[in-house]
Amino acid sequence: xxxxxxxxxxxxxxxxxxxxxxxxxxxxxxxxxxxxxxxxxxxxxxxxxxxxxxxxxxxxxxxxxxxxxxxxxxxxxxxxxxxxxxxxxxxxxxxxxxxxxxxxxxxxxxxxxxxxxxxxxxxxxxxxxxxxxxxxxxxxxxxxxxxxxxxxxxxxxxxxxxxxxxxxxxxxxxxxxxxxxxxxxxxxxxxxxxxxxxxxxxxxxxxxxxxxxxxxxxxxxxxxxxxxxxxxxxxxxxxxxxxxxxxxxxxxxxxxxxxxxxxxxxxxxxxxxxxxxxxxxxxxxxxxxxxxxxxxxxxxxxxxxxxxxxxxxxxxxxxxxxxxxxxxxxxxxxxxxxxxxxxxxxxxxxxxxxxxxxxxxxxxxxxxxxxxxxxxxxxxxxxxxxxxxxxxxxxxxxxxxxxxxxxxxxxxxxxxxxxxxxxxxxxxxxxxxxxxxxxxxxxxxxxxxxxxxxxxxxxxxxxxxxxxxxxxxxxxxxxxxxxxxxxxxxxxxxxxxxxxxxxxxxxxxxxxxxxxxxxxxxxxxxxxxxxxxxxxxxxxxxxxxxxxxxxxxxxxxxxxxxxxxxxxxxxxxxxxxxxxxxxxxxxxxxxxxxxxxxxxxxxxxxxxxxxxxxxxxxxxxxxxxxxxxxxxxxxxxxxxxxxxxxxxxxxxxxxxxxxxxxxxxxxxxxxxxxxxxxxxxxxxxxxxxxxxxxxxxxxxxxxxxxxxxxxxxxxxxxxxxxxxxxxxxxxxxxxxxxxxxxxxxxxxxxxxxxxxxxxxxxxxxxxxxxxxxxxxxxxxxxxxx
Amino acid sequence: xxxxxxxxxxxxxxxxxxxxxxxxxxxxxxxxxxxxxxxxxxxxxxxxxxxxxxxxxxxxxxxxxxxxxxxxxxxxxxxxxxxxxxxxxxxxxxxxxxxxxxxxxxxxxxxxxxxxxxxxxxxxxxxxxxxxxxxxxxxxxxxxxxxxxxxxxxxxxxxxxxxxxxxxxxxxxxxxxxxxxxxxxxxxxxxxxxx
Numbered sequence: 001x002x003x004x005x006x007x008x009x010x011x012x013x014x015x016x017x018x019x020x021x022x023x024x025x026x027x028x029x030x031x032x033x034x035x036x037x038x039x040x041x042x043x044x045x046x047x048x049x050x051x052x053x054x055x056x057x058x059x060x061x062x063x064x065x066x067x068x069x070x071x072x073x074x075x076x077x078x079x080x081x082x083x084x085x086x087x088x089x090x091x092x093x094x095x096x097x098x099x100x101x102x103x104x105x106x107x108x109x110x111x112x113x114x115x116x117x118x119x120x121x122x123x124x125x126x127x128x129x130x131x132x133x134x135x136x137x138x139x140x141x142x143x144x145x146x147x148x149x150x151x152x153x154x155x156x157x158x159x160x161x162x163x164x165x166x167x168x169x170x171x172x173x174x175x176x177x178x179x180x181x182x183x184x185x186x187x188x189x190x191x192x193x194x195x196x197x198x199x200x201x202x203x204x205x206x207x208x209x210x211x212x213x214x215x216x217x218x219x220x221x222x223x224x225x226x227x228x229x230x231x232x233x234x235x236x237x238x239x240x241x242x243x244x245x246x247x248x249x250x251x252x253x254x255x256x257x258x259x260x261x262x263x264x265x266x267x268x269x270x271x272x273x274x275x276x277x278x279x280x281x282x283x284x285x286x287x288x289x290x291x292x293x294x295x296x297x298x299x300x301x302x303x304x305x306x307x308x309x310x311x312x313x314x315x316x317x318x319x320x321x322x323x324x325x326x327x328x329x330x331x332x333x334x335x336x337x338x339x340x341x342x343x344x345x346x347x348x349x350x351x352x353x354x355x356x357x358x359x360x361x362x363x364x365x366x367x368x369x370x371x372x373x374x375x376x377x378x379x380x381x382x383x384x385x386x387x388x389x390x391x392x393x394x395x396x397x398x399x400x401x402x403x404x405x406x407x408x409x410x411x412x413x414x415x416x417x418x419x420x421x422x423x424x425x426x427x428x429x430x431x432x433x434x435x436x437x438x439x440x441x442x443x444x445x446x447x448x449x450x451x452x453x454x455x456x457x458x459x460x461x462x463x464x465x466x467x468x469x470x471x472x473x474x475x476x477x478x479x480x481x482x483x484x485x486x487x488x489x490x491x492x493x494x495x496x497x498x499x500x501x502x503x504x505x506x507x508x509x510x511x512x513x514x515x516x517x518x519x520x521x522x523x524x525x526x527x528x529x530x531x532x533x534x535x536x537x538x539x540x541x542x543x544x545x546x547x548x549x550x551x552x553x554x555x556x557x558x559x560x561x562x563x564x565x566x567x568x569x570x571x572x573x574x575x576x577x578x579x580x581x582x583x584x585x586x587x588x589x590x591x592x593x594x595x596x597x598x599x600x601x602x603x604x605x606x607x608x609x610x611x612x613x614x615x616x617x618x619x620x621x622x623x624x625x626x627x628x629x630x631x632x633x634x635x636x637x638x639x640x641x642x643x644x645x646x647x648x649x650x651x652x653x654x655x656x657x658x659x660x661x662x663x664x665x666x667x668x669x670x671x672x673x674x675x676x677x678x679x680x681x682x683x684x685x686x687x688x689x690x691x692x693x694x695x696x697x698x699x700x701x702x703x704x705x706x707x708x709x710x711x712x713x714x715x716x717x718x719x720x721x722x723x724x725x726x727x728x729x730x731x732x733x734x735x736x737x738x739x740x741x742x743x744x745x746x747x748x749x750x751x752x753x754x755x756x757x758x759x760x761x762x763x764x765x766x767x768x769x770x771x772x773x774x775x776x777x778x779x780x781x782x783x784x785x
Numbered sequence: 786x787x788x789x790x791x792x793x794x795x796x797x798x799x800x801x802x803x804x805x806x807x808x809x810x811x812x813x814x815x816x817x818x819x820x821x822x823x824x825x826x827x828x829x830x831x832x833x834x835x836x837x838x839x840x841x842x843x844x845x846x847x848x849x850x851x852x853x854x855x856x857x858x859x860x861x862x863x864x865x866x867x868x869x870x871x872x873x874x875x876x877x878x879x880x881x882x883x884x885x886x887x888x889x890x891x892x893x894x895x896x897x898x899x900x901x902x903x904x905x906x907x908x909x910x911x912x913x914x915x916x917x918x919x920x921x922x923x924x925x926x927x928x929x930x931x932x933x934x935x936x937x938x939x940x941x942x943x944x945x946x947x948x949x950x951x952x953x954x955x956x957x958x959x960x961x962x963x964x965x966x967x968x969x970x971x972x973x974x975x976x977x978x979x980x
Contacts, residue, residue, distance in 0.1 A: 098895070138844070139866070141835065141837065141839075141840075141844060142835070142844055142846055142862075142865075143879075144860075144870065144897065144900060150837070150839070150968075153839055154839065175890070175892075176890065176892050177892045178892065178895065178898065179892070179894070179895030179898065539840045539841045539842045539844075540839060540840060540841070541838070541839055541840060541841050542841075544839050
């Protein structure tokens with residue numbers, strides 16, 4: 001074997017990996033849609049709930065506050081922002097307290113007012129009612145503010161547009177100054193903005209936010225003003241950026257740390273490089289597997305997947321420790337591989353179980369991790385030995401690790417006690433610790449969330465948490481049923497039993513209702529005659545109401561408004577966000593707001609039929625998350641079983657099986673107990689982290705259980721294990737210091753888990769599997785030189 | 786003033802009507818405003834006509850006005866229907882015998898806000914406030930002056946073309962508001978006796 005052949009292979013490997021890696025990084029679509037990590041709907045309520053989380057008008061909303069300079073400058077900035085951004089490329093609507101609806105929305109409503117106004121009834125166009133309407137108009141003309149109402153007098157003397165707008169407005173409006181919304185003390189001008197893109201589309205959200213900042217900077221005098229923007233889209237983008245920054249900072253630190261550690265332990269840059277190669281190859285393979293099966297890789301899959309693959313760093317370490325000692329690669333392999341193979345198979349099996357969940361995010365993670373680990377192991381087995389520097393012997397520093405790291409009676413007792421204590425701790429605090437609040441999954445800092453709620457309140461945006469779901473076999477049927485419900489809900493509001501409700505029919509009445517309204521419009525001649533009678537004693541100019549006659553005449557055979565007609569306007573989202581297509585049929589969503597301290601669903605229970613489903617946001621999302629956690633937990637359980645099965649087959653000895661499984665189980669119990677003792681709320685990320693601990697634990701135990709035939713070999717095994725555990729503890733310990741929940745949870749769990757696994761494996765693996773050394777003899781005798 | 790042979794006659798004339806003429810020479814916006822400011826509280830009856838293109842005949846309103854500096858303004862309409870508008874600070878209440886009293890915040894309605902600011906500005910002689918919203922032009926003398934206000938803001942300009950205020954000394958006699966389409970409202974004010 002020529003000495004430059006390994007080098008050639010190595011160079012080809014690195015080169016190929018870099019090229020393919022670069023091309024992949026450049027071409028692979030990385031998605032950021034968070035709903036991938038939400039479960040699939042199991043009921044109508046969940047369907048509607050997920051639709052709301054995904055597409056709801058609520059997640060498009062942004063609150064903006066302009067402060068600084070003086071009130072006039074702030075009001076001017078508010079107006080400029082509105083005129084610049086309303087109905088722009090990124091924003092559907094910008095509201096700041098000036099006229100509620102302008103532009104396309106107002107035109108549309110005006111054009112379709114006789115189909116959309118709730119006031120259109122036959123009597124409305126009889127002389128008596130017309131006279132009353134006209135007298136009211138006359139009275140308005142006498143008022144000092146007559147200028148406002150005059151524009152529409154000739155077209156809309158019965159005031160239908162105002163009747164529609166009244167139903168669309170928020171029940172409570174914020175304070176105003178100089179015509180624009182302001183904060184309670186008046187120091188800030190407030191705006192509401194809705195983006196075209198849903199809040200979960202982070203790239204589009206980012207462009208929208210940049211457009212907003214740019215428009216603000218172009219406001220004259222903006223250098224003395226300050227713009228503050230908040231909303232789900234802002235949180236999403238900020239969280240992504242923060243996680244990205246923090247994760248890459250910690251990863252860099254971790255990598256450097258691991259590099260230093262490995263250099264210290266092995267004194268060889270080549271070993272360092274060879275250790276990283278299988279991991280890198282595994283990451284690439286995992287990414288490709290997900291790319292091929294999903295068409296894109298989610299950012300979270302990528303980040304977590306790489307973390308889960310961290311254990312693959314151990315594979316080459318086990319091999320290289322032996323090689324770099326005194327054994328040639330091939331003979332080292334023949335000893336290490338059986339143990340390694342078993343460890344890899346169990347871990348891959350555990351991750352494959354993850355791929356059987358209904359959560360697409362977890363499926364991606366499972367595929368990524370399983371493929372990645374299998375590839376890393378295969379690489380270690382087949383690709384690494386040919387490039388190993390077998391002929392070079394290296395002496396490492398004598399650390400005499402065996403002297404410090406050996407099973408002790410005290411340590412064993414402490415570990416057993418810790419594991420035992422975790423049982424009552426789990427029973428005691430598990431129900432509380434099972435995180436049911438979706439916010440624990442969210443990396444949004446508490447202060448930002450509070451500011452969001454504060455602005456929401458100041459802007460009078462109701463925070464609807466209770467809903468009625470009306471279902472029907474078609475959208476029209478659902479709308480009709482929602483209309484049937486409107487009357488009783490309105491009377492509940494009047495009785496003061498609920499504070500407010502919203503309905504898609506305020507924007508989009510059913511076709512049946514629109515047709516009924518059309519039928520109540522009189523013919524041109526009839527209306528003209530009625531109008532003449534009505535105006536006889538009033539001072540209106542002859543022929544003034546010609547536009548009114550025309551419009552009513554046109555409305556008589558106007559096509560009814562359907563959802564697609566609203567497309568491109570804000571009205572579309574007002575309606576569409578409350579209308580969901582179900583697997584079978586359609587639903588209309590009616591948000592309810594209770595009066596202080598009352599349950600609006602209870603109040604509404606009396607008026608709703610069996611086809612109306614109640615939905616309460618908190619408990620419903622809780623159930624969803626609970627199910628999510630449940631799925632994670634059950635997979636963890638199944639994973640454990642599969643692990644035991646694979647080990648049983650692989651070890652072919654019940655005694656050895658006991659020796660390998662017990663430390664892993666003890667370590668998992670201890671980890672769980674410690675997490676609960678620290679008051680951690682258990683989330684899905686903890687479960688994922690426990691799966692990783694799993695793989696790590698099996699790896700450690702297998703090697704501790706069969707450390708090797710002779711003292712020198714055992715010393716090297718221990719050396720390798722210390723390198724594995726040291727690098728894991730370093731990387732995850734760093735993550736645990738992060739204040740981003742996701743990173744902290746993952747880091748802390750794996751840190752504790754890896755530590756517990758190392759110690760339990762060290763203490764119990766050999767003893768239990770029957771290969772324990774005689775009493776008093778250290779597990780790994782000190783190497784004699 | 787021109788200096789020449791004719792100016793002698795002018796000087797004589799000035800001498801004849803010294804008091805008034807001296808005042809006339811000093812008559813400018815600031816002088817008008819200080820007169821208005823001195824006036825302080827207003828109690829007056831009014832007669833308002835609204836001439837609208839939409840109507841065959843003008844709308845006529847009658848009633849009384851009260852202004853107390855700095856911000857209390859009350860308009861009591863007695864004809865054709867009783868209706869009382871009262872403003873304190875930025876709160877407007879509208880009361881009628883038949884209906885419940887309505888309460889509004891004038892800052893919610895930019896046009897109304899401008900209206901109120903204009904009325905207050907005129908009645909209290911607040912030059913700064915008026916110049917913020919309008920281009921001002923004063924004609925006539927203290928005996929009979931007219932003040933034209935043209936909105937600076939284009940949005941207000943869409944609704945109001947100009948406001949013409951006429952008066953004598955520190956008393957406002959009429960306010961005419963003209964809209965871009967030619968509609969106008971004429972508010973004629975006659976101070977109560979003793980004012």
